[in-house]
Amino acid sequence: MKLTILGCHSATPRTNTNPTSQVLEIKNHMFLIDCGEGTQVELRRNKIKFSRIKHIFISHLHGDHYFGLIGLVSTFRLLTRETELHIYGPKGIKEVITLQLKLSDSWTNFPLIFHELTSKESELIFEDDKVEVYTIPLKHRIYTNGFLFKEKENERKLDINAVLNANIDKAYYRKLKQGADVINEDGKLIKNISVTQDPIPSKSYAYCSDTVYHEPIIPIIKNATILYHESTFLDKNESLCERTKHSTARQAAIMAKKANVKTLILGHFSTRYNGYDEFKSEAQKEFENVLLAQDGKCFEF
Ligand SMILES: [Zn+2]
Numbered sequence: 001m002k003l004t005i006l007g008c009h010s011a012t013p014r015t016n017t018n019p020t021s022q023v024l025e026i027k028n029h030m031f032l033i034d035c036g037e038g039t040q041v042e043l044r045r046n047k048i049k050f051s052r053i054k055h056i057f058i059s060h061l062h063g064d065h066y067f068g069l070i071g072l073v074s075t076f077r078l079l080t081r082e083t084e085l086h087i088y089g090p091k092g093i094k095e096v097i098t099l100q101l102k103l104s105d106s107w108t109n110f111p112l113i114f115h116e117l118t119s120k121e122s123e124l125i126f127e128d129d130k131v132e133v134y135t136i137p138l139k140h141r142i143y144t145n146g147f148l149f150k151e152k153e154n155e156r157k158l159d160i161n162a163v164l165n166a167n168i169d170k171a172y173y174r175k176l177k178q179g180a181d182v183i184n185e186d187g188k189l190i191k192n193i194s195v196t197q198d199p200i201p202s203k204s205y206a207y208c209s210d211t212v213y214h215e216p217i218i219p220i221i222k223n224a225t226i227l228y229h230e231s232t233f234l235d236k237n238e239s240l241c242e243r244t245k246h247s248t249a250r251q252a253a254i255m256a257k258k259a260n261v262k263t264l265i266l267g268h269f270s271t272r273y274n275g276y277d278e279f280k281s282e283a284q285k286e287f288e289n290v291l292l293a294q295d296g297k298c299f300e301f
Helices: 039-045 069-078 091-102 160-165 168-177 214-222 238-245 249-258 277-284
Strands: 002-007 023-027 029-035 053-057 085-091 112-117 124-127 131-139 146-153 204-208 226-230 265-268 288-293 298-300
Touching: 002 039, 023 039, 023 146, 039 168, 069 085, 069 091, 085 091, 085 124, 085 226, 091 112, 124 238, 131 204, 146 214, 146 238, 204 214, 214 249, 249 265, 249 277, 265 277, 277 288
Parallel strands: 029 053, 053 085, 085 112, 204 226, 226 265, 265 288
Antiparallel strands: 002 023, 002 298, 023 029, 124 131, 131 146, 146 204
């Protein structure tokens, strides 16, 4: 899995900071998560091929999370894209995007498929043979979802020497990888455990922005490999969280600890701060393994 941060700040774009957008590369997918202003420029800067993006996940309809979307859709059109584009986001996203296409008579020549979300419960919104994506219902000023990206359980690994010694026909390799016992060429039952090894543990990425500290999400994000949790403010400005429905670095870290995740990435920083080291030190009082998002930074895990 590879996560590229295109933007990790709140509110307005500034000279050196972009609003929220990121790309998650997982099992051959390039999932775009949120699409603030400047996303196209950052995709180019990070050399991410536009044509590889087939699924876009929008958390909520505050501008700093989707004002780049119509521009990107429009560029796809100019690049004469033909493949489907799936957009997942709150109800209303179809209306706001299609109105702009309609008024400029700029209908796309590729299928533009909206998946509008309304549920307040976590739901499975994407699935193929390798990956699942679930919503994470968050608590913000308007309807908002985070997203949980999960690899499906990986196949067992063949111990190739053991398999050859056991005289098993190649036609059974697939079954072995799926965990089944098989009969060998001599008609003898071969126990799966004797010729395979445990699979590589599957990984998951939980994206949670924007939200107040919200414990009901803990069962959904439990044991995630990586949690990206917004930390718009520092603890000294906690009073702003209630009004704006955001979190502090300390709260994000408590969430990481209670959900037993491996690593926490902090982001969605308010532009009122000049540096972000204090976010890390504040969070590390609660949870050790903390990283800071930064525009243009890649995390591989
Ligand atoms: Zn917001």
